[in-house]
Amino acid sequence: MQIRLIISTIVTLLSISCSNSSKEKASAEQENKNEKEVSTSTRKNILFFGNSLTAGYGLESPEEAFxxxxxxxxxxxKLxxxxxxxxxxxxxxxxxxxxxxxxxxxxFDIFVLELGxxxxxRGLATEATYQNLASIIKKVRAINPDCQIVLAGMMVPPSMGSTYVKKFQAIFPALAKEYRLFLIPFLLEGVGGEVELNQKDGIHPTSAGQxxxxxxxxxxxxxxLQ
Incomplete structure (x- = not known):
């Protein structure tokens, strides 16, 4: 009788333990599910719109692009x-x-514009570049008036001529001022003209440059983002 009682007690304890364990596991799974749902529902998108610099031209992997x-x-x-x-x-x-x-x-919630x-x-008219970029900005704002727009400033080589260089460089701060954008003064700062940070074409950054x-x-x- 005593042995049966001991066995019965052990079985009961094991049953309670397994039941509690199952409940704890289910609770943990539900908590993880809730966290994932909250994370997905609160997550925002940053859209990078640009050319080969954004695409990561010439790199071994897209993961190397900025x-x-x-x-x-x-x-x-963990943002x-x-x-x-x-x-x-x-x-x-x-x-x-x-x-x-x-x-x-x-x-999208944040839009990063990297074009020009x-x-x-190609020495295209700076006025046309300004108008094209302005048109893009207006279209973005029309879709999402509350989005924040970041504009990547660019420069051209001195070989394009001093007058053109100045007019081109002025496009980006002027756009930032007119449309209240967040400006990256020069996307290629520290990279442009640096041989070791650019691919053989001298234009596209290496992985280190990116x-x-x-x-x-x-x-x-x-x-x-804060």
Whole structure:
């Protein structure tokens, strides 16, 4: 009888223990599910719209381009943001103005505009570049009036002539002022003209160069994420 009582007691305790364990497991799973739901519902999107610099032209992996490096910084800080890359190699401001409406079909909260470099390298009229970029900004605001827009400033080589160089460089601060944008003074700061940080074409950054681009962007972008 005593042995049966002991066995019965052990079985009862094990049953209670298993029941509690199952409840704890179910509770933990539900908590994780709730956290994921909250994370997904509160997560915001950062849309990077640009040319080959944004696309990471010539790199071994897209993860080496500055938008992906921004995502790595965001993840390390556990901030609720997802980076969406929309870079197209060879894109001009005119091409971007034609493409933007399709890109804006996805939800976004912060918009990073990186275009104009190809205009400058081709010596296109600065007035046209200004108007194309302004048109893109207006279309973005029409879709999402509350979004924050970051504009990446660019420069052209001195070989384009001093008059053109000054007019081109003036495009970006003028746009930032007119449309109340957050300005990255020069996206390629610390990289442009540095042989060891650029690929053989002397135009597109290496992986190390893209890392510096990410830092240049992060200085302006980080305060907007806090």
């Amino acid at each position: 938008p992906a490096r921004i995502q790595q910084k965001i993840d390390s800080l 609720p943001y997802k980076v969406i890359g929309a870079g197209l190699s060879g894109e001009t401001s005119a091409g971007g103005n034609e493409r933007i409406e399709w890109v804006l079909k996805q939800p 470099a190809n205009d400058g390298l 890392k510096i681009l990410a830092e240049n962007v992060w200085k302006v972008l980080e305060p907007l």
